[in-house]
Amino acid sequence: MKKRLCFFSLVLAALLLTLCACSKEQSLRTIQLHEVTRSVFYAPQYVAISKGFFEEEGLQVELTTSGGSDKAMTALLSGEADLCLAGPETGVYVCNEGKAEHPVIIGQLTKRDGSFLVSRIDEKGSFSWEALRGKSIIGGRAGGMPLMTLNYVLRSHGLEPGIDLEVIDSIQFNLMGGAFEGGTGDYVTLFEPTATEFEKAGKGYVVANVGLESGNVPYTVYLAQQETLTRDAELLEKFLRAIYKAQRWIQTASDAEIAEAMVPFFPDSSVESLMIVANSYRSTDSWKSEPIMYEEDYQRLLDIIEGSGELSARPEFTTLVDNSIAERIVAE
Numbered sequence: 001m002k003k004r005l006c007f008f009s010l011v012l013a014a015l016l017l018t019l020c021a022c023s024k025e026q027s028l029r030t031i032q033l034h035e036v037t038r039s040v041f042y043a044p045q046y047v048a049i050s051k052g053f054f055e056e057e058g059l060q061v062e063l064t065t066s067g068g069s070d071k072a073m074t075a076l077l078s079g080e081a082d083l084c085l086a087g088p089e090t091g092v093y094v095c096n097e098g099k100a101e102h103p104v105i106i107g108q109l110t111k112r113d114g115s116f117l118v119s120r121i122d123e124k125g126s127f128s129w130e131a132l133r134g135k136s137i138i139g140g141r142a143g144g145m146p147l148m149t150l151n152y153v154l155r156s157h158g159l160e161p162g163i164d165l166e167v168i169d170s171i172q173f174n175l176m177g178g179a180f181e182g183g184t185g186d187y188v189t190l191f192e193p194t195a196t197e198f199e200k201a202g203k204g205y206v207v208a209n210v211g212l213e214s215g216n217v218p219y220t221v222y223l224a225q226q227e228t229l230t231r232d233a234e235l236l237e238k239f240l241r242a243i244y245k246a247q248r249w250i251q252t253a254s255d256a257e258i259a260e261a262m263v264p265f266f267p268d269s270s271v272e273s274l275m276i277v278a279n280s281y282r283s284t285d286s287w288k289s290e291p292i293m294y295e296e297d298y299q300r301l302l303d304i305i306e307g308s309g310e311l312s313a314r315p316e317f318t319t320l321v322d323n324s325i326a327e328r329i330v331a332e
Contacts, residue, residue: 112211
């Protein structure tokens with residue numbers, strides 16, 4: 001009889017735990033987030049998920065990797081996504097199409113270009129931008145921030161793309177590393193952890209940080225539909241509060257702690273590689289410490305787009321950017 005009671009007690013306890021777990025899951029509101037690509041550059045976002053900051057806000061994030069800012073924006077415009085993490089240039093392009101109900105930028109994640117220039121030969125300690133004259137670089141797709149920022153940096157060093165050197169703009173972002181490995185280009189711009197992994201494997205050498213050369217740029221941002229901002233501001237506020245928690249957490253966390261928090265999102269990368277990457281992005285001050293976008297940085301973004309011949313008009317800062325939620329969260 002005692003054994004039977006013990007058995008029923010265990011079953012009851014298991015049922016209660018299951019019900020509690022289900023109840024917690026059901027109480028969380030799901031938010032559909034489409035990211036432009038999977039990159040350690042977006043560490044605060046992954047930290048917010050793995051450290052439970054979204055759950056603390058009553059949210060459950062369903063993350064989809066779109067494979068391009070244009071695809072992430074398409075998901076947002078079609079209603080497939082509640083939010084998208086993408087390059088702000090995508091918002092500029094949509095705004096310039098003349099649509100009154102264009103998406104708006106509600107928060108900023110990164111503050112500079114996250115790519116590194118990788119060479120086929122070891123130029124560490126001796127690299128100069130002048131060495132690129134007459135060479136070829138895989139720079140990303142036309143109209144995308146990686147390519148436009150690279151061109152901006154090249155011009156700042158007196159190199160005109162297409163004249164002083166060849167900048168290859170016909171290769172998709174996620175295929176750039178493979179193309180370089182296959183023999184295309186003398187140089188390539190790669191994000192982490194790909195750049196570090198290429199160097200560790202002897203496939204190339206990291207010789208420069210594009211982001212440090214370009215200055216502060218609102219490189220990666222969160223965009224939402226104006227309707228969501230009007231009707232469901234609370235959802236966006238909870239989302240940004242979780243991101244802000246992660247942005248602050250990263251400021252004091254160790255490289256090992258950041259790497260461990262990112263492991264679930266980069267199963268093919270070692271903790272050691274992720275630690276190197278975390279140290280690299282933090283030492284170059286690439287992550288925002290708060291989600292507010294500044295107008296000075298926005299104007300530099302427009303300068304970069306304009307310099308690449310991709311800007312038909314310069315949208316007013318307040319037309320495309322709404323800092324109201326970010327400012328409210330930071331002021332709490």
